[in-house]
Structures are given as C-alpha cells and as structure tokens.
Amino acid sequence: xxxxxxxxxxxxxxxxxxxxxxxxxxxxxxxxxxxxxxxxxxxxxxxxxxxxxxxxxxxxxxxxxxxxxxxxxxxxxxxxxxxxxxxxxxxxxxxxxxxxxxxxxxxxxxxxxxxxxxxxxxxxxxxxxxxxxxxxxxxxxxxxxxxxxxxxxxxxxxxxxxxxxxxxxxxxxxxxxxxxxxxxxxxxxxxxxxxxxxxxxxxxxxxxxxxxxxxxxxxxxxxxxxxxxxxxxxxxxxxxxxxxxxxxxxxxxxxxxxxxxxxxxxxxxxxxxxxxxxxxxxxxxxxx
Amino acid sequence: xxxxxxxxxxxxxxxxxxxxxxxxxxxxxxxxxxxxxxxxxxxxxxxxxxxxxxxxxxxxxxxxxxxxxxxxxxxxxxxxxxxxxxxxxxxxxxxxxxxxxxxxxxxxxxxxxxxxxxxxxxxxxxxxxxxxxxxxxxxxxxxxxxxxxxxxxxxxxxxxxxxxxxxxxxxxxxxxxxxxxxxxxxxxxxxxxxxxxxxxxxxxxxxxxxxxxxxxxxxxxxxxxxxxxxxxxxxxxxxxxxxxxxxxxxxxxxxxxxxxxxxxxxxxxxxxxxxxxxxxxxxxxxxxxxxxxxxxxxxxxx
Numbered sequence: 001x002x003x004x005x006x007x008x009x010x011x012x013x014x015x016x017x018x019x020x021x022x023x024x025x026x027x028x029x030x031x032x033x034x035x036x037x038x039x040x041x042x043x044x045x046x047x048x049x050x051x052x053x054x055x056x057x058x059x060x061x062x063x064x065x066x067x068x069x070x071x072x073x074x075x076x077x078x079x080x081x082x083x084x085x086x087x088x089x090x091x092x093x094x095x096x097x098x099x100x101x102x103x104x105x106x107x108x109x110x111x112x113x114x115x116x117x118x119x120x121x122x123x124x125x126x127x128x129x130x131x132x133x134x135x136x137x138x139x140x141x142x143x144x145x146x147x148x149x150x151x152x153x154x155x156x157x158x159x160x161x162x163x164x165x166x167x168x169x170x171x172x173x174x175x176x177x178x179x180x181x182x183x184x185x186x187x188x189x190x191x192x193x194x195x196x197x198x199x200x201x202x203x204x205x206x207x208x209x210x211x212x213x214x215x216x217x218x219x220x221x222x223x224x225x226x227x228x229x230x231x232x233x234x235x236x237x238x239x240x241x242x243x244x245x246x247x248x249x250x251x252x253x254x255x256x257x258x259x260x261x262x263x264x265x266x267x268x269x270x271x272x273x274x275x276x277x278x279x280x281x282x283x284x285x286x287x288x
Numbered sequence: 289x290x291x292x293x294x295x296x297x298x299x300x301x302x303x304x305x306x307x308x309x310x311x312x313x314x315x316x317x318x319x320x321x322x323x324x325x326x327x328x329x330x331x332x333x334x335x336x337x338x339x340x341x342x343x344x345x346x347x348x349x350x351x352x353x354x355x356x357x358x359x360x361x362x363x364x365x366x367x368x369x370x371x372x373x374x375x376x377x378x379x380x381x382x383x384x385x386x387x388x389x390x391x392x393x394x395x396x397x398x399x400x401x402x403x404x405x406x407x408x409x410x411x412x413x414x415x416x417x418x419x420x421x422x423x424x425x426x427x428x429x430x431x432x433x434x435x436x437x438x439x440x441x442x443x444x445x446x447x448x449x450x451x452x453x454x455x456x457x458x459x460x461x462x463x464x465x466x467x468x469x470x471x472x473x474x475x476x477x478x479x480x481x482x483x484x485x486x487x488x489x490x491x492x493x494x495x496x497x498x499x500x501x502x503x504x505x506x507x508x509x510x511x512x513x514x515x516x517x518x519x520x521x522x523x524x525x526x527x528x529x530x531x532x533x534x535x536x537x538x539x540x541x542x543x544x545x546x547x548x549x550x551x552x553x554x555x556x557x558x559x560x561x562x563x564x565x566x567x568x569x570x571x572x573x574x575x576x577x578x579x580x581x582x583x584x585x586x587x588x589x590x
Contacts, residue, residue, distance in 0.1 A: 007493065008414075008483055008486075008487055008493050008496060009410070009411050009414045009415055009493065010411075010493050011411065011418075013407040013408065013410065013411045013493070013497070014407070014408050014411050014412075016403070016404040016407065016408075017404040017405060017407065017408035017464060017468065018408075020400070020404060020457055020460050020461050020464065021429065021461050021464045021465075023442065023446075023457070023461070024439070024442065024443075024457050024458045024460075024461035024462075025429060025434060025461040025462065025464070026425070026428075027442060028434070028435050028438035028439040028441070028442045029428075029432065029434070029435055029438070031435075031438045031441070031442075032435040032437075032438045035437065035438055035441075040437070042437070042440075042441055042444070090325075090329060093322075094322065095322060095325065095326045095329065096326060097326065097329075097330060101329060101330065101333050103572075103576065104333050104337045104338070105333065105337060106580065107337075107569075107572060108337065108340075109583075110518055110522075110568040110569075110571070110572055110579070111522070111565055111568060112522045112524070112539075112540050112543075112561075112564060112565065112568075113522065113524060114524050114540050114543050115540075115543060115561040115564060115565060116340075118543060118547070118557060118561065119340055119343065119344050119558075119561060120340070122343075122347075122358050122554060123340065123343060123358070125358055128357055128358040128359070129358060130339070130343060130358065130359070130360055133359070162336070162337075162340075167583055170580045170583060170584050171583070171584045173584075174584035209584075219430075219431055223433040225433075225525050226524045226525050229524075230524075230543075244433065247436060248436065248528075248529075251436045251437055251529075256437045259436055259437050260435060260436075260437050260438060263433075263435040263436060263437075263438075264435075266433065267432045267433075270431055270432060270433075271431070271432075274431060
C-alpha cells in the first residue's frame, strides 16, 4: 500500500464509531470490573475486594441464577436446533405452501418479546388458559405452567423456542439450499434413501448453519431478561430467576456494587461458555 | 452478499422441483404421501403459530369481563373501536406519546448507526491489518450485554441519563458491532480499482466515500435499516434500564399500563399488543426477503 492509497482511507473515518462505541459500551464495560469490587452508591464508593462475588456465590437466591441460566440457555438452544432443523428439512422438500409456512414460522421472531410473554402467560393460565382447557378436552389435567416452581423455567423456555425457532429455521434453510444438488443426485444413483441423505449429506454439509444457530441461540439464551421478566418476574420464589434478571433486581434495590458484580459474572459466563463452543464448532467444520 | 445468496436459493428451488421421477406409479404414490404430509404441516402451523395470534386478536375485541375469561370463544359483543380508543386515550394518550418517542429513538439511532458503521466498515475493509487487530474488540459487542450501573454512571456524568441523545447514543453503540461487520464484509466486494480511479480523477477521501462508495452500499444499508429498526423498536431491556421515567414512555413499556396488582385488563392489554405489533408486521410484509437474508447472512459461509 503506497502513501497515496493510504491517504484514501483516513483513520479519521473511524473516530465517530470509536467514540460512540468506546464511550457507551467499552468504557462502562471495563469500569464494571473495577466497580464490581466496590460498595457503590454512584456518588461514593468503597473498595471491598471480592465481597460482592463471594456474596453472589453464597446467597442461594443469587447462586440459583447460574443453574437456571445454564438450563435455560441449553434447553432453548436444543429446542431451536432440533425443531429448526426438522422444519427446515421439511420446508426444503417438494411441498406447496412453502412460502406461507415459512412466513408463519418466522413472523414471531419480529414481535415484541414482552407482548409474546404476556400473551403466553395468559394462555398458560392454570384454570382459564387455552392450553389447559384444550388438554382438559382430551382428559389431561394440565399443570400450573408458570406457577409450579418445577416447570416454570421450562414453560418460559418453551415460549422462547416458539418465538425463536423461526430464525433457526431460516438459517438452516439458507444452509441446506447452499448444498449443491449433485450430492443428492449421486446418492440417488447409488440407491440411498431419505434417511441416509439427511445424515450423510444434509446434516454434515449444513454445519456452518448449525454453528450459527448454536452460537446465536446460546448467547441469546444466556443473556435473556425480558421474556422472564414479562412472564414470571423471576418467580415463583427464585425458580425462574436468570442472571440478567437477578442483576436487574439488585440494581433496582440499590445494591449497585452487587449488581455490577453480577454483570461481570454474566460476561464471564457468556465468554466461558460461548467462546469454547465457538472454537470447537469451527474446528470440526467439514472441508469441501 | 445477500442478493447472491437469494439467487442461489432460487436456483436450488428450481433444480429441486425439476428433478424427474422414475415411474408414474412412484410419482402418484409420492404425491399422495406429500399431500398428507402437507396437510398435517399446515394444520400444525395453524395450531402452534396461528392460535396465539387468533387468541390475541379475538380477545382484543371483547369487553372487559369476556376477555378476562381468556377463552378462544367468538365475542358476544364486539368492542373493537371502544377498546382501541380507550388504549390510545389512556393517561392523556401515553400510548401515542410512546409511539412518538419510540419513532424518534428508532429513526435517530439508525441514522447514527448507518453513518458511523458504514465509515468504519469502509476503512476496516480496506485496511486489513487494522481490521484484524480490532476483530475481537468488535466481536465483544455482539456477545456481551451492556452493564447496567456503570452505563448509567457514564450517562449521568455526561448529563445524558433519561434523555433522547443518551438513549440514541447507547442504542447506536450496542448495534455498532453487527452493522459494522455487515458493512466490512460488503465493502470487500467493491473493487479497489474504483478507489484508484477516483483518486486519479482527483477525488479526496470524503468525496470518494460519500459520492462513490456509500451509494454502492445500499443493499447493506437497507438490511441494517430493517433489522436494526425492528430490534430498537422492540427493545425493552435498554429502555427500562437507561430511559426510565413516566414521560419517557416507549412502546414496549406501555404494555405494563394494563397489568397491575388489581388484575390485568386483558381486553386493553391485547389491543395494545396488536397496536404495537403493526409496525413490525408492515415491515415484514414489505421486506420479508431482506429480513430473512440479513438474518441468515454468514450462515452459509460460517
């Protein structure tokens, strides 16, 4: 690159973006590491080392966030991957109404999470809800979806899957459509059946799409706040409290240092889970 | 990038449907099986995805008592206009104010995002060394959620907490990584010879970017507009943290006006759900392909 071309691409063009990104994202994020070790009231702070973190691990109402977040992230990810893949394979086959079905599956992704949360809490109402009334028609006594501490988290996760499976599906469709058709033709000539074509061609060759879905769904699941907030507010008890909702609750009660420690733990959690999986998935990618 | 992908998809469709089948009998059998499969699929789609929509729409038109039953029954008395009017008139039109606030935030943030991210993407794409060094710094923005208290602290010290400039800058910062990566990838498809030709003709960097490069970035710009506007419009979390206050209502927060300790006014809640879902629905109808292409960008190449 000679000096005249260098002048064509001045670093000054990066300044506005750098200013906004650093001031409003990178700077507060790095300051979080410092303030997570303080007792903080915004006007004043006192350095207390790792006490906030210790409290986070000791108090059961805070510690439960790690377990719930893990369960939530992996359940929603699994649901989106499996259902998304099934729907995508189905929508790539020779059926009519393909576009209609794809649109109807995808549309919930564009809706407000809060609106979806309120709608599903109404449908999951233990006595009046549409779901339990339908189950009663076939003689099943439906559970208290959001009121039973054992299944409330899974009920929220199911709503998340309902809302997010459309994105997973369109990503898988793009991946499957990019597979050259001559692979399928070769398999057909060799007398392979549909199951073989799925496991030996579609699944391995849509690997990049799978990676994208896994990473997006995991990161989305780990940082979920709004759906839980709209549907259960963390309850009953603390059974659906995720890390993000715990952080918000601590902030709302004025424990700023503790909330910031929770934020730092949330980053580390996202980093420690998403990053190795990202590396692992990329290493296993199939070469064509 | 996105339009190319669309072409590949179309071609695959065509190839797929023109594949010849061996015999007539087999064809018939396959057709029958497919028809059954299709019917089941449509039925499932209607049950799982249609019923929630039907439920919200039908209950938004019932009176207070009937909507509280949360049933799928057809309304005995229609209160369509009355319910929607009540939602819009509530608290001197807080919902209307929320629509105005959300529109201001969405439009301004997108303008800032497009401007700063296209400039950054252009430089990062042309200076590969720079892009490599900054790669992780940008990726962090995709993964990590914003911190609550430190961000409020920064906004407060700048005098921007609970103000429009504050929330607009923040939304721009949070959408920077995604838009910047899209722009960087797209600029790579514009030949460098174009820059050199412009240089020969005595074009400076500012003219080169705004008069030549930026117009060519239109496909990405429209993807960024559609995707970011849906995300910012639907944003609840950041509005709750960083834009609180009664006069700072935004659309997602208006839903909380109809729930409360004395019970939920379901007929009004659902009418509000419908009202705030109209903008994404309109975008979806007009930009369906753009949205899908934007969301699947990178899925094929990883």
